[in-house]
Amino acid sequence: MNTPSSKALINQEQKISFRRICFLSIATLASLILLWKIGNFKQDPFITETLSIQGEALSGSKLFKINCVGCHGISAQGFVGPDLHEATKELSDQKIINQVIRGLTPPMPSFEIEPQSMADLLAYMHSLNQ
Numbered sequence: 001m002n003t004p005s006s007k008a009l010i011n012q013e014q015k016i017s018f019r020r021i022c023f024l025s026i027a028t029l030a031s032l033i034l035l036w037k038i039g040n041f042k043q044d045p046f047i048t049e050t051l052s053i054q055g056e057a058l059s060g061s062k063l064f065k066i067n068c069v070g071c072h073g074i075s076a077q078g079f080v081g082p083d084l085h086e087a088t089k090e091l092s093d094q095k096i097i098n099q100v101i102r103g104l105t106p107p108m109p110s111f112e113i114e115p116q117s118m119a120d121l122l123a124y125m126h127s128l129n130q
Contacts, residue, residue: 011034026045029066035055036093043094044098046097046101046115046118047097047098050097050115050118050119050122051093051094051097051119052118053115053116053119054123055057055116055118055120055121055122055123055124056121056123057122057124057126058094058124058125059117059120059123059124060119060120060121060122060123060124060127061107061127062122063117063120063121063124064076064124067111068081071107071108073085073090076123076125076128079106082106084128085128085129086129087125087128088122088125088126088128088129089129096122096125097122099116100113100118100121101113101118
């Protein structure tokens with residue numbers, strides 16, 4: 001009778017364990033990508049409402065000066081927070097809104113803001129590129 005040695009059994013278990021780890025890693029990564037994609041398709045009602053409103057850059061400038069200059073500088077050139085002159089070229093309006101209302105990157109705080117005010121702030125940010 002031919003029985004496998006303990007060394008062979010250990011090697012076989014290591015191969016199975018490695019395969020399980022690889023499979024679980026791939027499954028986890030695929031799940032995360034799927035959830036991320038699903039999250040992009042689900043639209044927040046606040047974002048939908050904000051994007052349906054025509055913002056006014058002048059009003060947005062006033063909001064910016066009240067709430068944002070401490071971190072982004074008086075002319076949005078950056079200070080503690082980043083320079084915002086290229087933000088609307090680099091980020092979608094949805095991502096900018098999420099950043100403002102959720103404060104996704106510390107030390108950025110989250111802000112409670114009305115849709116019209118957010119639309120005004122977006123209009124001001126777009127005016128920075130002109």
